[in-house]
Amino acid sequence: MSRKKALLRTVALLLGVAAIEAGLGRRWGSLPPLGRFFSPVEGFWRNAESPKARPPNHLLIPTLEDSVWVVWDTRWVPHLFARKEADLYRAQGYIQAYLRLWQMEVQSDAAAGRLSRVLGENLLPYDRAMRRLGIPYAVEKALQAVQQDSLTWAMLTAFAEGVNAYLAQLSPRDYPFEYKLLGYAPEPWSPIRSLYLVKYMAYDLTVKSQDKYLTRLVAQLGKGAIDTLFPNTAPYGHTTILSGTWRASKEAPPQPADLYSRAYAEDTLGQAEEQDPYWIGSNNWAVSGRKTASGYPLLANDPHLALNLPSIWLEMHLVGPSVNVYGVSLLGAPGIIIGYNEAVAWGVTNVGPDAMDFYRLRYADSLQTTFYYNGERLALHPRVETLWVRTPWDGHKVVLDTVWYTPWGPVVHRSRDRISRPLEGKARQVPIDCALRWISYEPSNEGLCFYLLNRARGLADYEAALQHFGSPAQNFVYADTAGHIALWARGFYPLRWKEQGKFVLEAEKPENHWRDWLDLEDNPHAIDPPEGFVRSANSYPAGPEYPYWLGWYFALPDRAARIAERLAAMRQATVDSFRLLQLDVESFLARRAxxxxxxxxxxxxxxxxxxxxxxxxxxxxxxxxxxxxxxxxxxxxxxxxxxxxxxxxxxxxxxxxxxxxxxxxxxxxxxxxxxxxxxxxxxxxxxxxxxxxxxxxxxxxxxxxxxxxxxxxxxATQVRHLARLRGFGSDTLQIDGDAHCVNAIGSIAGPSWRMVVDLKPPVQGYGVYPGGQSGNPGSFHYADFLPAWQQGLLYKHLFVRSRSAFPDSAIAGYSIGAPNK
The missing domain is CATH 1.10.1400 (Penicillin amidase (Acylase) alpha subunit, N-terminal domain)
Structure with missing residues (x-):
């Protein structure tokens, strides 16, 4: 072979190798860069963990003010001990990122309408819907409130410092599996990302709005038929607050003659049928000491949410100068959301009030940029949303979407807007050419509520904490070591006239808009009721004697009726009595029908x-x-x-x-x-x-x-991967239950965290969720709680005061953080 041919072959070989390297190093359509993905140095192989894997020895957080210790128990629950409050939340941010970084980021991006930057054109309709619903607008309002409270802002800032400290030590080979599969890198964390997660929960827990459908029907059937078919009170009388007297501190406005927008009822544009709404709901309850074997209260909670891997919750124990609290945290947010300390326990379920009102605009110009209100002509204000959309060949394109705002909120879709319809998610429920007013637009500081609950010592602290909770309204169940039990349907509720917001309203009329808010004492609640128990299951908050309008569409009576029946008959109750009630599968509907x-x-x-x-x-x-x-x-x-x-x-x-x-x-x-x-x-x-x-x-x-x-x-119940990646969820689960039973198991939703707390000192909690502590599919702690959850078992928590109280057999490892000298 001539030297010339050999040289040409060598050049061709090198070009071929370079082409292969270039091809494997880039994204092809929906495929990740295969060279990096399969690389033995930095590819997905590195995410496989052995059953003997241990947690990190050190927390590398440069902003620590003092030492921090993390004791990991054998279930990989982290128990954080810090001498400084800020260090506690720095460590919590670091640990959350270590265990669930990708989940934290993707949930925040979902709330912000930023998924198409990673997942491409298919997610653009979802992102557009989140922007048009005003999620960024709601977060900006929340940010204003949070920045005015130095305590909450310091907590969020410290948490973000911890997340970013973990990010700073990552190289691409250490990225969680999903980043490698989808071919992108994590971004720095900021406090605003935590607020996006709070608003995402508000979005998720805002119940389906029926206004546009009932407006069509009331025009067709008449008001009498609507009162019969879609009543304002519980048909079987099963309300959250079982008994009580109500004193109205504020007078509700009078009901006007016109209850709905006739212009919308007659407009055929944007009509759409909907499927029957689907309530999966949640349960919580507490009984007083006179119904328990110990003579102290017991409390239970099992919020029913989407069944995903990784789980929506992360089990944690936080110990600092002013707090010793155990429970579950929401990924991307500091503190404990559902849990207990040495004096009190609490849990939450969704109230499900009418949180969205819709106002039909009468435009004052053909371009739909002005409208009439109270005889005046007002301007709509444009807000340009910039969406970065990933292209199949790993580039990005920019999509600009203009959303027009009224003083009350966005016009989610004007008839002039050139967008695909129907919109996705809850944006589909918004009537066309209507302004949306959503309670979540109101400035609120839910983080301060949970900060105070984590440290509560009694009823007064519980009430003080609830002052700061805005949306979505939650049934806060409570019990303490002093023997008290309580339930408060707490949230921001507008002072409405009866049936205000049940139908689409005319924006032009001032009487149709919110003017005031209910005080905390006017929210439905019960403290130490004569029944000896409290319970909630998303049913009507109160009976017809309650003086205020909160809405009409609440959960069906099945779970509320069955829980009340069981609690009323309960004597000498124990933790196991509550565990068995959480697993109850008798059907109220079947028994009657x-x-x-x-x-x-x-x-x-x-x-x-x-x-x-x-x-x-x-x-x-x-x-x-x-x-x-x-x-x-x-x-x-x-x-x-x-x-x-x-x-x-x-x-x-x-x-x-x-x-x-x-x-x-x-x-x-x-x-x-x-x-x-x-x-x-x-x-x-x-x-x-x-x-x-x-x-x-x-x-x-x-x-x-x-x-x-x-x-x-x-x-066909399954626990699915959060990104719906096949092979990374569960098989079909062979378990009892139904969405309308206390054990509310549906096909894709169910009890996301079962917890029972015994308030006899020393307080002891038990719990389980359908997943595991790690977000890594290659970890043995990815779904190791799932068998216990299927069997209806609860883990006993290691709730201790000091690091020295852990038995050696319960410890999987230690992580230590120290300040830079």
């Missing part, structure tokens, strides 16, 4: 009906009866409300009408709701006919269902 349905099927010899006749109304995972009942009930519900596809009533209305119509048939009286159900044996609205028709559909499906008929298979 199934006997009625079967009364019309007495001559039917179906084997599937025999299965239902033998059923104990429990949603047991291995049973077929729950599936049969669920299919039958849903088929019947859809048939009853077939004329109302725009927005169907809730199942409690279906049940109540069935019961009342059935009673009328037995008494040979006229149908109480003839428009919807008839007492006749035949006809389109016949009660017997609808029940039998629904069963025929159910039986035909069951005959073909095979193994799908088993409840756990039909419900």
């Amino acid at each position: 199934l006997p009625l349905l079967l009364a019309y099927m007495q001559d039917n010899p179906s084997r599937w009906l025999d299965t239902l006749r033998r059923w104990d109304y429990r949603f047991t995972g291995s049973s077929r009866a729950p599936t049969l009942f669920k299919r039958w009930w849903v088929a019947l519900h859809l048939q009853v409300w077939e004329p109302l596809r725009l927005r169907r009533p809730e199942w409690e209305i279906t049940l109540k009408m069935l019961e009342e119509t059935h009673a009328a048939r037995l008494a040979k009286k006229p149908a109480p709701h003839p428009r919807w159900l008839s007492v006749a044996d035949t006809g389109a609205r016949s009660l017997p006919g609808l029940i039998r028709s629904a069963w025929e559909k159910t039986q035909a499906w069951a005959d073909q269902a095979g193994d799908t008929l088993v409840w756990w298979r039909y419900r």
